[in-house]
Amino acid sequence: MSTEVLRKSPRPALDRGGPGGGGPGGEGDGGREGPELFYDPARFGLWLFLGTLTMMFIGFTSAYMVRRLAPDWIPLRPPGLLWANTAALLLSSGTLEGARRRLRGWNVAGVGPWLLATGALGVLFVAGQLTAWKVLVSRGYFVSSNPHNSFFYLLSGVHGVHLVVGLVWFGVVLVKARRFAYTPGEDGLGMFATYWHFLTGLWVYLLLLLFVL
Amino acid sequence: MTEMAHGPEAHAGQAHAHAKEAFIWKYVFSKNHRIIGVQYYVTAMVMALVAGLLAMLIRLQLAWPQKDWGVLAKIFPMGYDAGGGFGVMRPEFYAMLFTMHGTIMVFFVLSTAPVSGFGNLLIPLQAGARDMAFPFLNGLSFWTFFVGCVVILTSFFVGAGAAAGGWTAYPPLSALKAAVPGSETGQTFWIVGMVFFIASFTMGGLNFVTTIINLRTKGLSPLRMPMTLWAMFLVAVLGLLAFPALIAACIMLIFDRHFGTSFFLPTGLVLNNAPLLGADGKFLHQGGSPLLWQHLFWFLGHPEVYILMLPALGFTSDILTNFARKPLFGYKSMVGAMCAIGGLSFIVWGHHMFVSGMNPYLAMAFAVGTILIAVPSAVKVFNWLATLRGARIRFNTPMLWAMGVVSLFISGGLSGVWLAQSAPDIQLHDTMFVAAHFHLIMAGAALFGVFGATSYWFPKMFGRMMNDTLGKAHFWFTFIAYYCTFFPMHYIGIAGHLRRIYDPYQYEFLKPLQPINEFITISALVLGVSQILFFINFFWSAFAGRKAGENPWDANGLEWTTASPPPHGNWPGAIPEVHRWPYEYANPDFPKDHVMQTEPLTAAEQKLKAAEGPSRHEH
Numbered sequence: 001m002s003t004e005v006l007r008k009s010p011r012p013a014l015d016r017g018g019p020g021g022g023g024p025g026g027e028g029d030g031g032r033e034g035p036e037l038f039y040d041p042a043r044f045g046l047w048l049f050l051g052t053l054t055m056m057f058i059g060f061t062s063a064y065m066v067r068r069l070a071p072d073w074i075p076l077r078p079p080g081l082l083w084a085n086t087a088a089l090l091l092s093s094g095t096l097e098g099a100r101r102r103l104r105g106w107n108v109a110g111v112g113p114w115l116l117a118t119g120a121l122g123v124l125f126v127a128g129q130l131t132a133w134k135v136l137v138s139r140g141y142f143v144s145s146n147p148h149n150s151f152f153y154l155l156s157g158v159h160g161v162h163l164v165v166g167l168v169w170f171g172v173v174l175v176k177a178r179r180f181a182y183t184p185g186e187d188g189l190g191m192f193a194t195y196w197h198f199l200t201g202l203w204v205y206l207l208l209l210l211f212v213l
Numbered sequence: 214m215t216e217m218a219h220g221p222e223a224h225a226g227q228a229h230a231h232a233k234e235a236f237i238w239k240y241v242f243s244k245n246h247r248i249i250g251v252q253y254y255v256t257a258m259v260m261a262l263v264a265g266l267l268a269m270l271i272r273l274q275l276a277w278p279q280k281d282w283g284v285l286a287k288i289f290p291m292g293y294d295a296g297g298g299f300g301v302m303r304p305e306f307y308a309m310l311f312t313m314h315g316t317i318m319v320f321f322v323l324s325t326a327p328v329s330g331f332g333n334l335l336i337p338l339q340a341g342a343r344d345m346a347f348p349f350l351n352g353l354s355f356w357t358f359f360v361g362c363v364v365i366l367t368s369f370f371v372g373a374g375a376a377a378g379g380w381t382a383y384p385p386l387s388a389l390k391a392a393v394p395g396s397e398t399g400q401t402f403w404i405v406g407m408v409f410f411i412a413s414f415t416m417g418g419l420n421f422v423t424t425i426i427n428l429r430t431k432g433l434s435p436l437r438m439p440m441t442l443w444a445m446f447l448v449a450v451l452g453l454l455a456f457p458a459l460i461a462a463c464i465m466l467i468f469d470r471h472f473g474t475s476f477f478l479p480t481g482l483v484l485n486n487a488p489l490l491g492a493d494g495k496f497l498h499q500g501g502s503p504l505l506w507q508h509l510f511w512f513l514g515h516p517e518v519y520i521l522m523l524p525a526l527g528f529t530s531d532i533l534t535n536f537a538r539k540p541l542f543g544y545k546s547m548v549g550a551m552c553a554i555g556g557l558s559f560i561v562w563g564h565h566m567f568v569s570g571m572n573p574y575l576a577m578a579f580a581v582g583t584i585l586i587a588v589p590s591a592v593k594v595f596n597w598l599a600t601l602r603g604a605r606i607r608f609n610t611p612m613l614w615a616m617g618v619v620s621l622f623i624s625g626g627l628s629g630v631w632l633a634q635s636a637p638d639i640q641l642h643d644t645m646f647v648a649a650h651f652h653l654i655m656a657g658a659a660l661f662g663v664f665g666a667t668s669y670w671f672p673k674m675f676g677r678m679m680n681d682t683l684g685k686a687h688f689w690f691t692f693i694a695y696y697c698t699f700f701p702m703h704y705i706g707i708a709g710h711l712r713r714i715y716d717p718y719q720y721e722f723l724k725p726l727q728p729i730n731e732f733i734t735i736s737a738l739v740l741g742v743s744q745i746l747f748f749i750n751f752f753w754s755a756f757a758g759r760k761a762g763e764n765p766w767d768a769n770g771l772e773w774t775t776a777s778p779p780p781h782g783n784w785p786g787a788i789p790e791v792h793r794w795p796y797e798y799a800n801p802d803f804p805k806d807h808v809m810q811t812e813p814l815t816a817a818e819q820k821l822k823a824a825e826g827p828s829r830h831e832h
Contacts, residue, residue, distance in 0.1 A: 039426070039427055040427075041346040041347070041423045041424075041427045041428065042347075044423050044426065044427055045346065045347060045419045045420075045423045048418075048419050048422055048423065048453060049415075049419055051453060051454070052415055052418075052419075052453045052454070052456070052457050053457070055453070055454050055455075055457035055458065056457035056458070056460055056461050057461075058457075058458075059457060059458040059460075059461030059462065059509055059512070060461050060465075062508070062509075063461065063462075063465065063476065063505055063509065066502060066505050066508075067476060067500075067501070067502065067505065070500035070501075070502070071500065072475075072480075072499045072500035073500075143468070143472045143473070143474060144472060144473035144474045144475070147474070147475060147476070147500065147501075150468060150472075150474040150475070150476065153472075154464065154465065154468060154474075158464065
């Protein structure tokens with residue numbers, strides 16, 4: 001986990017208003033009582049969750065490295081579409097940063113287009129991954145034909161499920177943005193961005209593991 | 214995810230505002246940590262009842278394998294009509310019994326009651342927080358767990374019965390549907406139930422760690438935390454790091470079972486004397502590695518046994534000091550020992566696999582790491598004994614259970630040192646000796662810890678005291694019956710009695726062991742029946758026990774500074790501040806024999822502290 005976790009939150013995080021109601025501090029006691037050490041619990045919890053996801057993919061990675069030593073391993077040639085998908089996902093992370101920067105920089109009108117671009121690129125990625133599966137199936141590369149195929153379907157599938165969860169979260173973000181629930185000048189998109197960038201980085205890692213290393 | 218985005222819910226100073234909530238939101242879909250803790254606890258009790266009954270059937274089978282059980286055959290028609298008579302247990306049914314007994318006990322009882330049950334009840338109270346960091350996630354975590362329980366219990370009634378490949382679910386037995394009847398639908402339900410359990414446990418772990426790191430009250434520095442709080446923190450970290458490996462393995466097992474992949478299935482499988490071939494005449498599965506599952510499973514499995522153990526060790530430290538009326542001996546070394554046990558648990562999983570043909574040098578590395586765990590474990594035992602030395606002990610029910618934990622931790626730990634070494638382990642692997650070892654240390658100590666914690670923290674659950682006489686009777690019956698059940702298993706294990714065998718007496722050399730098995734079975738039945746005392750005591754006391762005050766045990770922790778049971782938000786007024794550690798018993802400078810954590814330092818203490826410099830007492 002990075003220093004992000006250890007950095008004290010720039011604002012009294014528990015005091016965040018928003019449609020969900022006040023923080024546990026509730027009635028105007030400055031947002032917190034008691035704790036001397038204080039990090040934003042939600043952000044901290046998210047990083048913990050990403051830690052568990054990392055452990056799961058470490059588990060998959062070790063399985064992959066053991067299994068590929070078996071003699072029946074036939075390398076799978078990745079469909080070219082994967083590189084386009086990867087580019088779309090990387091771009092979506094970029095546009096999300098654009099939206100985040102505009103929100104922090106008081107440019108409220110500029111947030112919308114960049115957010116929509118992020119969502120569109122995310123949907124494009126998922127559609128592209130499904131198409132890549134179809135291409136492979138049409139060429140006769142089924143999930144059980146070869147361990148390398150199995151791992152490709154497995155890892156891209158598990159990653160895809162998490163990305164779909166990210167898209168659901170994106171829907172919540174979009175609704176909140178339309179209701180102007182995010183305060184200009186603050187980093188309201190930070191948590192979602194952390195999750196989204198994590199998935200982008202994870203996909204790049206999986207791609208390298210599966211087809212480059 | 215969205216809950217994290219919204220942040221935690223409001224709680225402070227609104228205790229009265231929630232008084233008129235509808236029953237369903239207050240007690241069923243609650244977000245209150247105490248209610249959720251009790252929900253976990255009671256669900257675990259129901260699961261324990263099921264798993265305990267399975268154990269009784271296992272014991273009947275081992276003592277009198279070919280006996281015709283007419284009555285049981287009527288109750289379990291699927292399990293009892295094979296063999297010569299019509300009331301003899303079927304071998305597949307026996308495999309299902311020990312599989313589900315292990316699965317339910319390890320995950321749905323002994324991980325749930327101490328960690329999810331008492332963790333939710335105690336963490337906010339001991340840390341001085343209004344509630345857990347993410348109350349909605351907490352409620353979601355319970356209901357996810359509940360669905361997991363329902364799935365696991367349903368699995369008994371689907372297809373050919375529940376999973377029967379052992380609680381470790383080793384492939385190929387668990388991966389080939391035709392391997393055992395239970396490997397058809399039952400195993401699928403097993404995997405799904407486990408996935409629900411792990412999801413729930415992960416949500417709980419996120420809550421535990423975040424609450425303990427972020428929401429501790431003012432003055433509660435890490436080295437002023439009660440041992441129970443330390444244990445909960447470590448357990449949550451272990452769970453977050455270890456369970457993902459099992460999730461990964463479970464997903465791959467689903468692929469092997471349903472999508473025809475070969476992650477865990479090797480070439481050349483033969484089933485019912487026929488090779489398992491595909492349509493093209495080649496082997497259906499190629500090149501997979503069953504050992505891969507074992508590595509992933511035990512990477513979780515070993516930390517998992519400490520997830521069961523550590524809370525019991527924490528409870529024991531809190532209870533022992535209270536009833537000895539003495540400060541905890543070697544507090545810092547106790548914390549260090551717990552951290553060391555937690556850390557070492559990640560690098561010793563290979564000792565479950567000494568017979569897998571691993572490189573002897575690797576086996577030696579795993580053995581050395583495992584034996585190292587004896588060092589922090591011994592530190593804990595000696596510190597407990599030093600705490601008890603010279604004490605004027607109050608022998609109430611919680612204290613009896615805590616001393617029971619110490620006893621089981623020693624007797625079960627000693628056999629652990631044997632099993633840690635590859636040479637004796639290869640001889641003892643998969644014998645009753647192993648069953649004796651882990652039932653004493655892991656299952657027994659965890660169970661005794663839960664009983665101790667129940668009688669000790671019962672006031673914070675229901676606002677009432679448990680009956681002490683009934684509690685003591687329950688303890689002595691359980692303690693004696695527990696040792697009578699599991700201690701002889703060491704002996705029959707050394708004599709070669711296999712661990713998961715349906716009928717041991719098919720082997721000539723095991724026939725002389727039948728009287729011992731009968732003795733064990735009778736002890737086990739006594740053990741099972743004794744638990745009725747606990748159920749009576751629990752439910753009677755919950756509704757009609759003597760009302761408890763704030764601090765019935767004269768203890769020091771923060772949980773004893775609020776009403777029993779604590780109100781919504783835990784403290785009606787401001788959250789108390791902490792000024793000292795939780796084991797300030799018998800301090801001669803104070804008129805009372807215990808000083809609460811919230812008691813400010815006296816002028817003399819402040820002077821002493823200033824003279825010693827800030828670091829000595831502070832951290």
